[in-house]
Amino acid sequence: MESSMERWYEAAFKRVSVRKYSGSASRDELRVLKEAAKYFSTDDVRIVVGRQEGIFNPLIGKLISGTETFAALISCEGDHDYMVGSVGEAFVLECTAMGLGTCWVGGTYNRNIANQCIRLDPETEKIRCLIAIGHYDKLPERKRNRKTIQNLTGIEEREFELLPEWQRSAVECARIAPSARNYQPWEFDVLKDSLQVACISKNFGFGGIDCGIAMLHIEIGAAHCGIYGDWQVEDRLPLFTIDYNLDT
Ligand SMILES: Cc1cc2nc3c(=O)[nH]c(=O)nc-3n(C[C@H](O)[C@H](O)[C@H](O)COP(=O)(O)O)c2cc1C
DSSP: OHHHHHHHHHHHHHOOBOOBOSBOOOHHHHHHHHHHHHHHOOSSEEEEEEEOTTTTOOSSOOOOBSOOEEEEEEEESSOOHHHHHHHHHHHHHHHHHTTOEEEEESSSSOHHHHHHHSOOOTTTEEEEEEEEEEBOSSOOOOOOOOOOHHHHHSOOHHHHTTSOHHHHHHHHHHHTOOOGGGOOOEEEEEETTEEEEEEOOOGGGTHHHHHHHHHHHHHHHHHTTTOOOEEEEOTTSSEEEEEOOTTO
16 A cells, blocks of 8 residues: 555646547556456445447537546445545546546536446446546646645645645645646645645535545645554534544
8 A cells, every 4th residue: 555655646746637638548458447446446436447439528518538438436325425536536546657647527428328338226326427548649738726835724835834744745745636627625724643624615516526535635645754544524524634643
């Protein structure tokens, strides 16, 4: 796991959403992706990898072209959006590390085609998002138009520089996390030996997934400094606490 974290840390800074692809994943890559999907799936979130013509052709507003390879993030029984975000982003970063382009796709895919080609348990499962995956000729320019550290944490730059290295690394890594419409619907509370994430907007139904993505980025930013911890989700409140036991 430790080496995966470092691999994902490097990938997090390289990743950018790719919407114009030069081709789908090859048969060998598809096999590796399917293995990874099995490995990343949990009881709450299932990842299905496939290739399907037209999957990224929505009825209106086509944004993704040049690939038919997708990973579907399927939520199993109940609301697992934080988990969908974390597991999905780990998968995205693994694809990035493999040299493939990706884009989270929550809206601009063809739902009819997705529902036809992805077998779901209609009682318990729903598709929460797709990830487009494929080859690219040139990475799009990384704009990284993100909220400032001060905006995200309420901490002045000079004060932020005085925080422990792991906290700075965690916040900086979360700052570059992707979110639907780049809305960044989160705030980070820097506490003693912990960090808290507050989800501040539903963001058209993607707020929980966005926060799960930021949570993974916090973990990998902290792990980059050798700090590991656990998330505790407070009942009903969209708040998360990551507590690192620094005494051990
Ligand atoms: C949950 C989620 C849903 C998204 N849905 C779409 C989508 O439907 N279509 C699209 O083109 N981009 C989509 N995106 C990509 C975001 O627009 C993109 O991550 C954001 O603008 C930041 O840019 P970056 O990924 O290049 O850093 C989605 C991202 C997330 C996290």
